Amino acid sequence: MNILSIGGSDPSSGAGIQSDIRVFSALGVHTLTVITAITSQNTSKFGMVEPVSSKILQKQLESVFSDFKINGVKIGMVYNSKIIKIIHQQLKKLKIPIVVDPVIRSTTGGSLIENNARKDFQKYIVPLATIITPNKKEAELLTKMKISTKNTPEKVAKEIQNMGAKNVTITGIEEKKKVSDFVLEKNSKYIISGEKIPKINHGSGCIHSAAVVYSLAKKKSIKESLYFAKKFTYKSIKNAKKIGKGIAITDIQSKNKIEDELSSAITKFIKLKGIYKNIPECQTNFVFSKQRPKSTKDVLGISGRIVKAGTNVLVAGDLKYGGSKHVATALLSMNKKYPGICSAINLKYQSTTLSKIKKSKLEVSSYDRSKEPKHVKIKGSTIRWGINSAIKNSKKIPDVIFHKGDFGKEPMIIVFGKTPENVLEKILKIKG
Numbered sequence: 001m002n003i004l005s006i007g008g009s010d011p012s013s014g015a016g017i018q019s020d021i022r023v024f025s026a027l028g029v030h031t032l033t034v035i036t037a038i039t040s041q042n043t044s045k046f047g048m049v050e051p052v053s054s055k056i057l058q059k060q061l062e063s064v065f066s067d068f069k070i071n072g073v074k075i076g077m078v079y080n081s082k083i084i085k086i087i088h089q090q091l092k093k094l095k096i097p098i099v100v101d102p103v104i105r106s107t108t109g110g111s112l113i114e115n116n117a118r119k120d121f122q123k124y125i126v127p128l129a130t131i132i133t134p135n136k137k138e139a140e141l142l143t144k145m146k147i148s149t150k151n152t153p154e155k156v157a158k159e160i161q162n163m164g165a166k167n168v169t170i171t172g173i174e175e176k177k178k179v180s181d182f183v184l185e186k187n188s189k190y191i192i193s194g195e196k197i198p199k200i201n202h203g204s205g206c207i208h209s210a211a212v213v214y215s216l217a218k219k220k221s222i223k224e225s226l227y228f229a230k231k232f233t234y235k236s237i238k239n240a241k242k243i244g245k246g247i248a249i250t251d252i253q254s255k256n257k258i259e260d261e262l263s264s265a266i267t268k269f270i271k272l273k274g275i276y277k278n279i280p281e282c283q284t285n286f287v288f289s290k291q292r293p294k295s296t297k298d299v300l301g302i303s304g305r306i307v308k309a310g311t312n313v314l315v316a317g318d319l320k321y322g323g324s325k326h327v328a329t330a331l332l333s334m335n336k337k338y339p340g341i342c343s344a345i346n347l348k349y350q351s352t353t354l355s356k357i358k359k360s361k362l363e364v365s366s367y368d369r370s371k372e373p374k375h376v377k378i379k380g381s382t383i384r385w386g387i388n389s390a391i392k393n394s395k396k397i398p399d400v401i402f403h404k405g406d407f408g409k410e411p412m413i414i415v416f417g418k419t420p421e422n423v424l425e426k427i428l429k430i431k432g
């Protein structure tokens, strides 16, 4: 599937074309781009805008339309009347979903459209919209109406619909603890309510409109698409990261976030100085589960474990769901009791490590394999029984659980954490 994003370049990648590429890539869709303007902006301030020439705009549009099947279009920053008219000309006959995000001012105060182009925006861009997605401020600027008890969101949305947009959503209408989006479809109106996150961020409007066009291109209804976009945007605001010196940038959860996080932690783990001393005879697995895992198939692990070769430590396989049995089983028992714990690793049991654990502020618990009931042994559920016993022996969430082995069974330490990175932090306190 290909989605075309028409808009401005934002060097911080928080908004504009770069943000759309992040969203569509995370959703597994190819992004085509037509750049209307180059901006200089970051998380603190907005600098200047240089709109592209009519010629290169036209050429970009021709390049994508002559080559690709396009499943949906998102229009963001369009800056001036020349740009607006060229886009209108090229898109007016299209029969695919078009989402218009009427960006007027950035959160950092920059002007994203020339004042004298606003009329042409209404005349040429708004009527292209399958749905237009202004936030409250943008809806007010577009209609010159202040949303109030007299000028209700419905009245303002109707005004925008009268400009030619087929459907309208006005996002970010704040109530006490909620943020609502008002929706006006052709024959219906409704409100989508969501939790308010007290976080100023860069790029949430762009993410919302991109998620809407993605869902419409997947042939979902307007309502389904808006619910999807609301959830997607909520998560990206919740995960917003303060990367620069100013406001936080929304963070898109990639479909492969679990793989990315585990893989990055494994790479760091095997490079830790002297870590070979912590690899047991049976080798090591490092796992990370999906939310609410039901079986080891929901737990990502290394199919061939992390192995010791002299003083080197190597990853001897690929990351696979179901790639770990023992460590994944331990994690499942822990996660059942403490759902926030989604990652674990097994390390060699040695007295030096144990004394470091005891000196650290980590919560440690243990179980005695020799006390394992016969019926547990027969059923082969030793690890589940052991972890549950250790959990019962501990008043707090254990960071570390160990056992001292049994006849023919190697003693073991398992370190647990919320994420692989969290597990790594704990390993740093006890390794060597």
Ligand SMILES: Cc1ncc(COP(=O)(O)OP(=O)(O)O)c(N)n1
Residues within 6 Å of the ligand: 007, 008, 009, 010, 015, 016, 017, 039, 076, 077, 103, 105, 106, 107, 108, 112, 201, 202, 203, 204, 205, 206, 207
């Ligand atoms: C190039 C460019 N396009 C759009 C915007 C506006 O992005 P938005 O997500 O509406 O939010 P903020 O800028 O207000 O964070 C932009 N800034 N730059």
Ligand SMILES: Cc1nc(C(=O)O)sc1CCOP(=O)(O)O
Residues within 6 Å of the ligand: 282, 283, 284, 285, 301, 305, 323, 324, 325, 326, 327, 328, 346, 383, 412, 414
């Ligand atoms: C063989 C073995 N036993 C362990 C225990 O904790 O008892 S940890 C371990 C190594 C890792 O195994 P996997 O790849 O199945 O997770």
